[in-house]
Amino acid sequence: MSEPTSAIESVLVENRVFPPSEDTVKNARIAGMQAYEALCAEAEKDFEGFWARLARENLQWSRPFTQTLDESNAPFYKWFADGELNASANCLDRHIGTPVENKTAIIFEADDGAVTQVTYKELLARVGQFANALKARGVQKGDRVLIYMPMTIEGVVAMQACARIGATHSVVFGGFSAKALHERTIDAGAVAIITANYQLRGGKELPLKSIVDEALAMGGCDSVKTVLVYERTASAWNRVEGRDVTFTEALAGQSTECAPVPVGAEHPLFILYTSGSTGKPKGVQHSTGGYTLWARQTMLWTFDLQPSDVFWCTADIGWITGHTYVAYGPLAAGATQVVFEGVPTFPHAGRFWEMIERHKVSIFYTAPTAIRSLIKAADSDEKVHPKNWNLTSLRVLGSVGEPINPEAWMWYYRNVGGERCPIVDTFWQTENGGHVITPLPGATPLVPGSCTLPLPGIKAAIVDETGKDLPNGAGGMLVIKRPWPSMIRTIWGDPERFKKSYFPEEMGGTIYLAGDGAVRSEDRGYFRITGRIDDVLNVSGHRMGTMEIESALVAKTDLVAEAAVVGRPDDLTGEAIVAFVVLKRPVPTGEEAKQLANELRNWVAKEIGPIAKPKDIRFGENLPKTRSGKIMRRLLRSLAKGEAITQDTSTLENPTILDQLAKTN
């Protein structure tokens, strides 16, 4: 990277620009802005021809497609629909007989630091054997399989094995509660659950299997015939005879060869639940063809992946980032990748830097929350500052999940990237399948805090409520005006909600509404994401619906009468959850208030998972409401931030409760 063209470090007006160095441009897959613009022009000139070319170049088809895009039932778009392929074959089998077959596919580092490696050939054998074990338990093409696993090679193998036999997986993050698991098991109609007895995180053993038992005991899960248990630790666990089987038992005697089952390009590869603006999580359904295409192509474009790279995405397989950039993309692209079981702060907050040095990581992809917490740790303890490790193997850095503030960007750029590595600030969502707006390391001049420009073929724009384009500099709603191959296909079992959530009638019903606000810079037309415009919060890069947390709170029927949840900016987690609660008893104060707030926090952790715990709980005898009974959320947002109320409160039925709710517990 060359020197920034302006050294003024201002938070408000970001005018530092970091163009790629000549060297980076020279060796890049997309070399320079002209190369980027040429691809955009190709997509502009012949949209379908462009995607058809990429689909043929990136994927191996067992039956070639003849039609690229079918818009006849928009917004239920179909891509490459008459083509057949298998996602697992496109991640593994494709490398057999090439120099990649004996290359390391995964370097696994366990929580305690133990390292294991598998080559592509070995990984294929493990996936084949696991696929045969699933078949032996009656799992078939089209069945849904729930995966509730720690970050392990086995987790990736389970996902790939499902894909291999055409079963649709639904991974549930290991931090979600029994209730969340129960809800997802029923909604997906899962026939099997793949889990582990325990997971190891930060030196602690945390249960998984007992949570599965608890979820299944809640009833209504008769579809589940098998629970496969990976014995991650030697600790005992409770076995349900006839239903539970260990990995060792299931794999015994199974052949390592399993022919991949060809499926139609639109066959659902997976369902991944994410939060929306109502209480019930949405099962985002992805396709096999379009999704796998974009997983591979974005590895090559966004990260400029080269054969000698060591790639490390720190996301858990329970999130979309762990799907696209751990379980599928790196494998489809033939990369060597690091998979990490633990947490960034154990046994010390220099663990990431130590691991980059140990495994000679060259492409590192993580979330702003992690960066911010490691900045804090390095500020208070020199010993965990990245300068203590040799990070010269790095050449590209990435950020994902939430807006990265310019200060954190600069720290990452200087202290981790040595002012040498471009940072790709990748904007995308569970529904997008892969990156949609991002810089390219060998082309895009970088501006801290901006995800810059859409990838070729992605028609991103900023519009008003009617779908009309807004000029640069004017904030509005982020949309994508044309379909793209890796987009969400539907919400599992709820096509109406799919249409309503993402393709508003007021905009014509065929334009994808992201749910984020954004603004384009006046000079370059660069995109900057300003945050969600719906009732979704982003806490440490995890999506949480405010209604979901409200429903959890009011489910505590012995205590809670009413609850409203809002977000407030937080230096560390991006946003923090603030809950305003009306109890079925007098407003508590002092110790009692503290104790009740804690009780409610633990309750939410049990209902949804620890990530949904409100940071701040305020009690009042009512919520601020209009005379027609509508909760005035803008007032709650001001109260949450600790701001004085300057808004008009004349429509408020009960102005005195504002003082009550201003007090923290």
Ligand code: WTA
């Ligand atoms: C936010 C994660 C700013 C955004 C891949 C989006 C971002 C939500 C960025 C999706 C970014 C993700 N800059 N905001 N680079 N990346 N977001 O579904 O609000 O877990 O709508 O997908 O995260 O979160 P999800």
